[in-house]
Amino acid sequence: MSQAEANEPKKSKFKMPNVIVIMLSLMLVACLFTYIVPAGQFDTNEDGNPIPGTYGTIEQTPVNPVEALNLILDGGVQASTVIVLLLFMGGFFGAIFQLDSIPNIINYLVYKYKNIGAMALSLGLFTLMGFIGFFIGGDMMIVFVTLGVIMARQLRLDPISALAMTFLPLFMGFSVGPSGMAMLGQIFASDTPLFSGYSMRTIIFIIFLIITGLYVAWYTKRVESKPAKSLMSNDHWLKELDSETESEDAVKVDSVSWQDVTVLMIMIIAPIILAIGNTVLGWSEVYGNSTFITVFFIAFLLSFLIKRKSVDEMISSFTKGVQDMVIVAIVIILATTISVILTEGQILNTIVFMMTDQLDDLPLGISAIVIFIINMIFNFLVPSGSGLMGVMVPILEPVADVLGLTQQVLITAIGFGGGLGNLITPTLGATVGAIALARANFGSWLKFMIPLFILWMITGAFILYYLANINWTGY
Template sequence: MSENDEKRNKTVKVPHTYVIIFFVVLLAAVLTYLVPAGKFETKEVTYEKGGTEETETVLVPESFQIVENESGDAVREGTSLFEPGGGAGLLNYMFEGLVSGSKWGSAVGVIAFILIVGGAFGIIIRTRAIEEGLLSVIDKTKGKEGLIIPTLFFLFSLGGAVFGMGEEAIAFAMILVPIVIALGYDAITGVMITYVATQIGFATSWMNPFGVAIAQGIAGVPVFSGAPFRIVMWLFFTVVGIIFTWRYAAKIRKNPRESLSYESDEYFRKDFESKDLHVKFTTGHTLVLLTVGAGMVWIIWGVIQHAYYIPEIASQFFTMGLVAGIIGVIFKLNNMGVNDLADAFAQGAKDLLPAALVVGMAQGIVIILGGDNPAEPSILNTILHSAGELFSGVAPAVSAWFMFVFQTIFNFFVVSGSGQAALTMPLMAPLADLAGVTRQVAVLAFQLGDGFTNVIVPTSAALMGTLGAARLDWGTWFRFVLKFFIVLFVCGSLFVISASLLSFV
């Protein structure tokens, strides 16, 4: 047994993601007995975005009140063990989390999105076009494989910055994780250059329509203002991400057993070993890959030009998979028949089912805390209000940093960028005025706190979907990404404090 194997065996086994979430749910249930429920009044605000008028329902900061019973005591509702009639008891968290929300977001919409994307790529993978394309890439890039990492990281970061790329990374991970493993890297590298890169772009964006645009509109800051500062910030963090990933990938390529995902990567290695690795790239394979490329262009166009979101993007992926499957049947790719098309879709969806379940479980945490509706009594509203109280009476730069810390923590409960903006910016904007912090800095604290945390929190549907595609357990991922998250947090803190000192507007 090698020294690395001995170290791996001595390492304490990280609990399964389902176990971690269950204990977080237990903690949330305990908090409902300790923290009183509160609520806000709400109002509609409108703002301009891309030449059109957008509307958001936001809370009124000064309207917060603790919910009291008839005796005038604060209500601590507590969480029952089981609640009939579709209630939110402790043991109801799984089902209620899975069916919560709508087709426009977590959890139902994201779960459907994950399963449909998984099925679509199951069909594409069944055609073997991906493998044949991989073999061609590997054959033609011998000696230049290192260029793949910085190039792809940059492009995915740009996608996150320009059109808020997030859930789309799940599909790309299904394609690129096998590529990087075949090139001698690991699944962690694949997640870094896809999902993590998009979140760096998302967090530092100067024009993301789902994050910074909404936050600026709600805060009363001109939409897409402050672009030069944010572009410099985006370049800085993208370079940091590339260097971190490049150095890690180089170490893994020298000794693959150093990887925390070495054992789970065996699935992809065996998949390659069990197949004929001679390049047989045919016209049919070319048509499938062109279909995938055209589908991605269609998705990007839809998001940028028409604000397509989960329902439209899921249908676009389904269309992409269906067309690829028809091509596979016509050209007999990998001996495909009509029934194989259906079987491949089912297998692809099955592969991402664990990730879909995690999305529902994570949403169950928010439900136990009372939900994220500011107008309904919940301890989440009380936590939000209490955090805002901490900002009074301190130096502007410190207040700005506190805002960043708060947004970082709050993102565990409300991962949606637009949802978090609607909940927190109505409170942060007036608090920024009182603390002597510009509202632009408050928006900056929001977007950095919201975006960077997405690389680590198990409540992120996009992260869990990507990890599912890479066959990575969240505990394993956490052990790796914690160091990188600390780097992002420290650098983000410096940017927020510097922006405050410079009175960034």
């Protein structure tokens, strides 16, 4: 076998279906579940939260495929906040990327530091995204994937690497850090102060950041040295890179303008300001998610003023950025519709009851690990941080009290299962949306994630076992 043949990318006969086809298929599976799984419900208190020990079966209310299509509008209504944020932020980010400041600086860094390799440069972006995810999160953050795509193309890496540098650390940080899933759980818990356990969760975040960073470094080094080892199921990405003959010249940038540097600084500072405002100044409590649009609109406006662009150019670039997000918005709506179908079929409570019924027979540390696994599975049906916490915390809180499991450990276990599980969940709009944005496919992403997810599960299990046995209260 020649060297050229050895370096030739692997080709797969199987072609991953279009993401829209996948989501419609999952909607049909959800419909089937409403016929098979018994319908049931818990009684609820005055706040609408389920009361443990009150589960009972009710008359079956299956949802047929035609009714499921009718529920797409309901899915859109439920996802409307995320969709609006995604479209506006996609417009802002897309417009800023069209200024070429970010590509110019990436080209400069690749040219200036080409001797240190793709691994070091990709780790730099990975770390930055991880710390942004530590402070803020949400489906709209997938717009940062575009930055990963630019970096990956300049480093001749595959779309999986683009996701690994951006989407992966953003959502990992949100899942295990103190400002993401943990904060959502503390909102629903009866006696846990917001942001309590901050120090321990910061340590947990650093542990996961190191493990994940080492895995990403290994993968990017592997693809850089031999593109044939990419986990992409096709070689389209490599052919596109090879066809861009002008990209070789683009990399040879030996200087950047002060305008480009300023635009980059605005892009870095904007999410930091947002994180400080939401966590320290309490913006999120007063304005909700509206601050995302405000902060990034100002960043967008300043960037275009610095680059001396006209109003027409601003609007045209913003519109193009929004267009790139439309398919992602549709995917998120369909993913939300799956949850609506399961709710209309009244089978979510049945699944929760079946999963949690035997927890009181397990040792303390093992119970925490089982709660982690249960929520990872249940997250497939309710791939929403607030939705998962809203369903599981009220039900599991009394169970945890009986077991002697602290609320902090309970919240951490649910957060691990739901947050980390989101990164391999095809029913989460952000996950499939990010994959679509990177022009990857879910099958290839899953192959990349499975070894890492096993490492996460082992790490999470050890952490939960330790926290449960030291009776961690977080304050």
